[in-house]
Amino acid sequence: MLLHYIWFNKGANFYCPFPFFNIKFCYMAKTKKRLNLKIYPGVSPQAVGLAVIFSFGAKNESKKTGGFTHLAEHAIFQGTKKLPSVNKVDQEIERITFDLEARVAREYLKIFSTFPKEYFHAVIDLLEQLIFFPLFAPENELAVKKEVLAELKKSRTDKMESFITEGAKKIFKGTGLENDGLGTVKNVKQSNIRQWRKWWYGKVLHSKFSIIAVGKLTDKEKTDLHQRFANRKCAVPPVSKSNISEQRIFVSDNSLFSYLYLKPNKGIKKLNSEVVRDIIGQRMPKKYGSKIKAGCALFKSFELIECQGVLPTASRRLEFLDMLKDIFCSPPTKKEIERAKQSVIKELQDISCHLDELLDWYIRSYFYSIEGGDKDINEQIRQVRRISEGEVKTFFRRIEKTKFRVVSI
Numbered sequence: 545m546l547l548h549y550i551w552f553n554k555g556a557n558f559y560c561p562f563p564f565f566n567i568k569f570c571y572m573a574k575t576k577k578r579l580n581l582k583i584y585p586g587v588s589p590q591a592v593g594l595a596v597i598f599s600f601g602a603k604n605e606s607k608k609t610g611g612f613t614h615l616a617e618h619a620i621f622q623g624t625k626k627l628p629s630v631n632k633v634d635q636e637i638e639r640i641t642f643d644l645e646a647r648v649a650r651e652y653l654k655i656f657s658t659f660p661k662e663y664f665h666a667v668i669d670l671l672e673q674l675i676f677f678p679l680f681a682p683e684n685e686l687a688v689k690k691e692v693l694a695e696l697k698k699s700r701t702d703k704m705e706s707f708i709t710e711g712a713k714k715i716f717k718g719t720g721l722e723n724d725g726l727g728t729v730k731n732v733k734q735s736n737i738r739q740w741r742k743w744w745y746g747k748v749l750h751s752k753f754s755i756i757a758v759g760k761l762t763d764k765e766k767t768d769l770h771q772r773f774a775n776r777k778c779a780v781p782p783v784s785k786s787n788i789s790e791q792r793i794f795v796s797d798n799s800l801f802s803y804l805y806l807k808p809n810k811g812i813k814k815l816n817s818e819v820v821r822d823i824i825g826q827r828m829p830k831k832y833g834s835k836i837k838a839g840c841a842l843f844k845s846f847e848l849i850e851c852q853g854v855l856p857t858a859s860r861r862l863e864f865l866d867m868l869k870d871i872f873c874s875p876p877t878k879k880e881i882e883r884a885k886q887s888v889i890k891e892l893q894d895i896s897c898h899l900d901e902l903l904d905w906y907i908r909s910y911f912y913s914i915e916g917g918d919k920d921i922n923e924q925i926r927q928v929r930r931i932s933e934g935e936v937k938t939f940f941r942r943i944e945k946t947k948f949r950v951v952s953i
């Protein structure tokens with residue numbers, strides 16, 4: 545699930561304009577009103593979404609430390625100074641939030657929650673506890689290992705997921721993004737909670753972090769949030785560099801395939817890539833149904849467009865490859881572009897009615913953040929309307945001109 549999540553939805557581009565000021569607050573001022581509209585039944589207009597995001601992920605791990613961020617992320621939920629057991633942490637999460645989750649991706653680690661506004665202070669207390677005062681008690685080591693090993697097992701028993709993992713290792717080779725964030729069985733078994741503790745306090749907490757809040761916050765709440773987190777002294781982490789050149793890659797075994805297009809990220813606009821993703825989606829041959837999926841992701845240093853699925857048994861691999869080339873490389877028509885723009889606008893309107901999706905969108909937008917990520921949804925919709933035909937066509941032309949490589953697994 546995690547991989548699917550990263551590949552189809554995630555990708556990150558952390559950008560902090562103030563290198564010595566480690567927090568950037570994105571108060572989504574105009575979305576306050578939207579939340580008050582109570583468009584989505586069951587979600588209180590008094591709800592708030594909050595995310596703490598560290599510019600630290602699998603990219604910061606080596607072969608030996610692969611998975612440490614993930615292990616530490618599990619360990620922080622096992623007990624904190626004020627909530628010294630896993631039960632106490634769970635009870636508090638149950639009591640004050642709708643949900644609270646943490647995830648490690650290739651380029652970042654995020655801890656995010658949606659909750660009733662009345663618990664605002666309780667939630668920032670909880671986040672502060674989890675992030676800055678986790679216990680990493682030796683007696684929790686086994687429980688964490690068990691959880692993470694179960695996740696690893698799950699990701700390996702799914703044929704598609706393990707295929708993608710293997711493909712990713714080859715494709716990302718040399719980019720610094722080989723690790724997917726989950727870790728390896730070997731590292732999980734051989735490492736211990738003291739190492740994860742050291743990793744958390746010595747590395748993760750020294751990276752830049754951001755807080756994204758979605759909801760109607762009072763000035764006092766903003767000040768409190770600021771005071772609680774802003775005084776944490778954090779060092780600036782090294783910037784990851786990628787030596788990837790522009791390329792198209794096709795990876796397959798006999799039944800599964802993954803088609804990728806990677807290029808250095810030179811200011812590709814977030815919303816434009818949403819439109820491109822939609823055009824590619826529109827072109828997916830209906831006859832294969834949901835067996836083929838396409839996604840688009842912006843990483844810090846490069847852009848990825850990908851398509852993956854199950855190879856139709858009737859087709860030969862090369863024929864299928866031709867079909868994919870058509871999907872990815874033929875110039876878009878005016879009608880296709882218009883339809884894609886409308887559907888991205890519709891998606892943005894839908895997202896704005898669900899607090900959790902809205903928060904997630906802002907997290908992603910903020911990480912992509914090349915354009916429009918810190919603007920409210922209405923402005924992002926206006927931006928989509930302004931995307932020109934020429935911009936989208938240039939994008940496809942670039943894909944077409946790219947060298948092509950086939951990798952088999």
Ligand SMILES: [Zn+2]
Nearest residue numbers: 614618692695
């Ligand atoms: Zn996990």
